Amino acid sequence: MFKANEQQPEGFSVALCEALDNLAFNDQGLVPVIAQQHDSGEVLMFAWMNREAIEETVRTGRVCYYSRSRGTLWRKGESSGQVQYLKELRLDCDGDVLLAKVEQTGPACHTGRRACFYWKVEGDRVVIDRAPIIDPNELYS
């Protein structure tokens, strides 16, 4: 479906259920999801969704991932309180990656930092260049 329609013009559309039927889920039934703060453009985190998580996210407007470690749906913020509201959901050319533009309240990262990408390569070193905005002990207390 994605390959067959890649030369379609702007405005071409398919049913959401048809697109989901054609997503290239991996052998665990998951697709990668990039979460980006909708207004600043900051890439906040990277996680996974199964079909159920995608459908719940679209239906409720609150981002729900699939936790590979727990093997269950993971409603972002359910333990930390730091929820994500969906502003826009995009699919890529191959139908195997999602981009979720979100409104993130507080930190997206379990370390209490705003975003997960706080290690920056500088020459032959990798440096932490972001501090937590909330103490992680407070986040999960």
Added chain:
Amino acid sequence: MFKANEQQPEGFSVALCEALDNLAFNDQGLVPVIAQQHDSGEVLMFAWMNREAIEETVRTGRVCYYSRSRGTLWRKGESSGQVQYLKELRLDCDGDVLLAKVEQTGPACHTGRRACFYWKVEGDRVVIDRAPIIDPNELYS
């Protein structure tokens, strides 16, 4: 390494080679990479790197992925001419995802569009909302 140091303060650093030794490559020896245009913040594409691709990218400043379909290093732009220059490379909290901030000349997507995420969910439809900036037939001629 990543877990053990997640509460370190800003300015804490480790050697790049130590960080790469501790990256959580998947069973194919790959990590996912998010490519983001460094100034506009647009998420351009999503791909994979092995350790060799990461090292080449850092060394040369030109982004090199690993092509899963071809099973080889993929120097972005080698056939299309649309290269990516590395502006900043970041690692996430778990050491299993990279964020590459890049200068992308022309389209990042093989369809000739600027970015790969041109399918937008709108209600119960998914709509193409971006046109190619270069004819893909021209891109690979």
